Amino acid sequence: MTQDASSTTADPGVVVGDDGLARPAWAAAAPLLRDYYDTEWGMPVTDERGVYERVSLEGFQAGLSWATILRKRPAFRAAFDNFLPDAIAAYTETDVERLMADVGIVRNRQKIQATITNARATITLREEMGLAELVWSFRPESTPCPQTFAEIPTKSAESVALSKELRRRGFAFVGPTTMYALMEAIGIVDTHLLGSHRRGSSGIWTS
Template sequence: MHLIAGEDGLARPAWAAVDPLLRDYYDHEWGVPVLDETGLFERLSLEAFQSGLSWVTILRKRPAFRAAFAGFEADAVARFDEDDAARLMADAGIVRNRRKVDATIQNARATVALREQGGLPALIWSFQPETTPVPASYAEVPTQSAESLALSKELKRRGFAHVGPTTMFALMEAVGIVDTHLVGSHRRGTSGIWAADGTRAAAAAEASTPTERGIA
């Protein structure tokens, strides 16, 4: 069963239908457009930390992550040094993975540097595709796309780490750049960016032109 109707009568995918934390995240955050630098840097960081783990683990640790990484303010994290890295590795509240800790600090510095070329939000959103998947089942939900591959390559070129195409597709799903809510879900087509049929919502389509996108 791909969708489960809750006690409120709303249809959700199985992964979001039982655990209250995941249900709340699905109902109010996943797929909602994130357009600010801090919000995108946080999501980019958490998606990297999630690699190899369950998302609910990251959600449970998110308050600790925010405390440990200065609210994911890029300027603050960019100033982290070896002492900060050691502090983070001693923090049981977060995922203690040195490569991911170092990548987050590196990505903060890359985010600050990127402001001179328009900023992180403009870069990430420039890879929004013309259409989004219309999955009726989990099997129809892709794990990466031409756009996520291109975004991964561009971020790496700009000095970012731990930004593989699968992680970037997960980011794009989380922040509304693509809509992979299953057909029939109460969240399908509610972002204001995408219509339920996979085409861009009228207002979003009018605001975008081919020259603004990262790929043709």
């Protein structure tokens, strides 16, 4: 997940909500974002379908806000067969046109086609380690310890390497910044602010 520039103009670090819990400003902006932050973001995802879905949604987010994608996530899941790679790998041009006509999702032909391409690449990866294992193999030795949003990286040496490896294996819309957002979202790195009540909640990183 990348952040909207408008919500990072002022960077106060954490914001204490009416429930007494400290969160970054972006997660305190709306109930939907707060619930996502409190229950999902940064928690480990290690299954193929789960990682593939998040690769897909991070790709759709490019150039947009995460709030937009999160609001549309139920429609995305319905339109893309709950992000089951085997189902999506069988999509034809008829499915592409169906998706382009679906007002509930982001109707970007390149991103739709990338999602299909990535499903097929995910299936091919099963012959070796599998998508989830590949992605998690790029876990770094340490994780950032940011106090403010401005201190959170937008990419890393590991996300650059992951991006290159996925592209080599036929994936699309997997740039270094998008892959860093993926790594944050599924717990490979912990970029919760030090003052947040969610810091260390994944069990992967304890600092």
